[in-house]
Amino acid sequence: xxxxxxxxLNRFAQADPRxxxxxxxxxxxxxxxxxxxxxxxxxxxxxxSRDLGTTDRSIRNGxxxxxxxxxxxxxxxxxxxxxxxxxxxxxLQEKFFQATGKNFPKDQENIFLRTSLRTYLEExxxxxxxxxxxx
Numbered sequence: 069x070x071x072x073x074x075x076x077l078n079r080f081a082q083a084d085p086r087x088x089x090x091x092x093x094x095x096x097x098x099x100x101x102x103x104x105x106x107x108x109x110x111x112x113x114x115x116x117s118r119d120l121g122t123t124d125r126s127i128r129n130g131x132x133x134x135x136x137x138x139x140x141x142x143x144x145x146x147x148x149x150x151x152x153x154x155x156x157x158x159x160l161q162e163k164f165f166q167a168t169g170k171n172f173p174k175d176q177e178n179i180f181l182r183t184s185l186r187t188y189l190e191e192x193x194x195x196x197x198x199x200x201x202x203x
Contacts, residue, residue: 073158074099080161081139090126091133098140098156110144112151 081087081095097116102109113131117124131154134140138160144153157163 076161077156077158084137086137088130088133090122090130093120094127094130095134095139098154102156108153109156110151110153
């Protein structure tokens with residue numbers, strides 16, 4: 069995936085009120101670990117905890133947030149000595165705009181530079197901000 073797509077996904081996650089701070093940091097790290105050639109992402113939780121300077125429990129909580137909110141999927145669960153393999157949904161923001169009936173702009177960078185996604189969502193009173201209530 070291109071660097072631009074990684075940036076867009078991370079920018080989208082920064083404005084997502086459902087994600088914890090650690091989940092945002094873990095997503096950023098997973099995007100850095102993603103190998104464009106093999107299309108694999110499989111860092112160990114221990115490695116991620118060392119890289120972020122946090123506990124492995126925090127990493128697990130961040131990963132859980134990302135799975136629950138559709139940012140990543142666990143492809144192959146790891147165990148002692150083997151890392152878990154993750155799939156990152158680099159098109160999540162596009163799916164979001166399609167699901168809300170909005171047209172995702174061809175020039176995606178401009179919408180993120182002009183205004184934050186949080187402001188956009190609040191103006192539209194979308195379900196994601198209202199916690200399940202329709203606006």
